Amino acid sequence: MTSVSPQHATVSVRPFQYRDLDEVSRLTASEADVEESGNLVDLGRQIQQIRRWYGPLRFLSLFPNPLQHFFCTYVAEQSGRLCGLIQVSPFNRTRSTWRVDRVIVGSVLPASGDQPLSMDVGSQLLRHCFQAIWEARTWLIEVDVNDTATLALYRHNGFxxxxxxxxxxxxxxxxxxxxxxxxxxxxxxPVGNADASLLHQLDTVSMPPLVRQVFDRHVIDFKTSLFKSVLSTLKHWVSHTDVVSGYVFEPQRKAAIGYFRLRLCRNGKHPHAAQLTVHPAYTWLYPELLAQMARVTKDVPSQSLCVASADYQPEREEYLEQLGAAQIGHTLMMSRSVWHKLRESKFSALEGLQLSDVLQSLQPSRKPVPGRFSLQSNLENHNSANKITPPDRAEEGKN
Incomplete structure (x- = not known):
């Protein structure tokens, strides 16, 4: 599928191909010279993996599997030269919510006397994904608060x-x-597939309704298949990392009230990373879970620990401030729905219908004819019909 902007017809969007590897490397290198970013480093590593395993990954992208969307990327091309790139991935297992991992826009050649703006190319890439990925109902992004250009791009496109x-x-x-x-x-x-329903319940109750609706997680999102487990083991072995997870069970409520997933770096080159979920009614678990994670890190080389918190988790942020943790980054999580207009059009069409139009079979065929109704005569007829004759008078009648 090719999307062409009406103002700049020379810029087209198409899926990523193997011949684009060198151009993508050049594009990411030019961006890295301007601003150092961890996302660009991760993209460079992915490009190396794609260059090595492009054939098998291309084959795996043809049918559903855990690696189907390993490198779901679209590029913007102008006159045979790449000028933009967008990488997306599914956020949940049902693929109802997708995430924009990165948008990179390079220099664009002038066309018809006018030079396309980077926002025009970025908007074209985003809109192409909105149309091409039909199963995505909601899009999710996370951008640094200081990246004003990227924030303007997303807000311009409805995020x-x-x-x-x-x-x-x-x-x-x-x-x-x-x-x-x-x-x-x-x-x-410890966490296993049998605890998926408990973790899903904890994840549901730990976030506001709007965030819960956008994430759209189900029990299957908290289960690990055999193929994914083997793949994760190989990945951790190559990257010298390890994962430790656990949850706190409340026997009276039969529910999970706290959970963490800790990724440990065994070679000491990268900080440890933790994913933490706590029930809003059990905020006293923050010191206990962090103490448990700290005891786990004693078995690996000394390194710092990174934890994230949202603005709807004030107790977590208050505890981290009391602990003396340093704030290393601020981001905005933004979302955009691509089905809201369709739903509103359906509702507006139903609002114009009257009840008489919907329930045609309940309409009377003619107007009712008024008649007389006497309560006294009705009671007399009812009593005479239900009157019981005494046995002795019944025998006299026979004689």
């Missing part, structure tokens, strides 16, 4: 703020202090 994210870093000295305390977690259990 609205969903939550404000803050990233915290707990240094190794603070982790050592936390690890000295024994956490009070009597019902701390």
């Amino acid at each position: 609205q703020t969903l939550a404000k994210m803050t990233y915290w870093e707990i240094n190794s000295e603070q982790l050592s202090v936390l690890a000295e305390r024994e956490p009070d977690l009597p019902n701390f259990l």
Whole structure:
């Protein structure tokens, strides 16, 4: 599918191909010279993997599998030269919500005397994804608050703020202090596929309704298939990382009230990363879970720990401030629905219908004819019909 802007017909959008690897490397290198970004580093590593395994990955993209959308990328091309790139991926297992991982726009050649703006090319890439990926009902992005150009691009294309994210870093000295305390977690259990329903319930109750609707997670999102488990094991072995996870079970409510997933770096080159979920009614678990994670990090080289918090989690941010954690980043989580206009048009069409138009079979065929009704005569007829004759008078009548 090719999308062409009416103002700049020379710029077209198409799916990524193998011959674009060199151009994508050049495009990411030019962006990295302007601004150093961890996303560009990850993209460079993905390009190396694509160059090595393009044939098998291309074959796997033809049918449903965990690697089908490993490198779902579209490029903007002008006169045979790449001028933009967008990479997207499904956010949940049902693929109802998709995420824009990155949008990169390079220099664009003048066309018809006018030079296309970078926002025009970025908008064309976004709209192409909105149309090409038909199963995506909602789109999700996360962008740094200081990246004004990217924020303007997303707002121009209908994205609205969903939550404000803050990233915290707990240094190794603070982790050592936390690890000295024994956490009070009597019902701390390891995570398995049998606990998927409990984790889904915890994830549902830990976020506002709007965020829950955008994420659209189900029980299947918290299960790990055999293929994915083997793939994750190989990935952790290559990257020298390990994953430890656990949750706190409340026996009286038969529910999970706290969960963490800790990714450990065993070679000491990268900080540890933690994903933390706590029930809003059990915020006292924050010190206990962080102490448990700190004790786990004692078995690996000393390194800092990164944790994220949203603006709807004030207790977590308050505790991290008291702990002395450093704020290393602020981002905006934004979303955009692509089905809301269709739903509104359906509702507006139904609002014009009257009840008489819907329930035609309940309409009377003619007007009712008024008649007389006497309560006294009706009662007399009812009593005479129900009158019981005594047995002795019945025998006299026979004689």
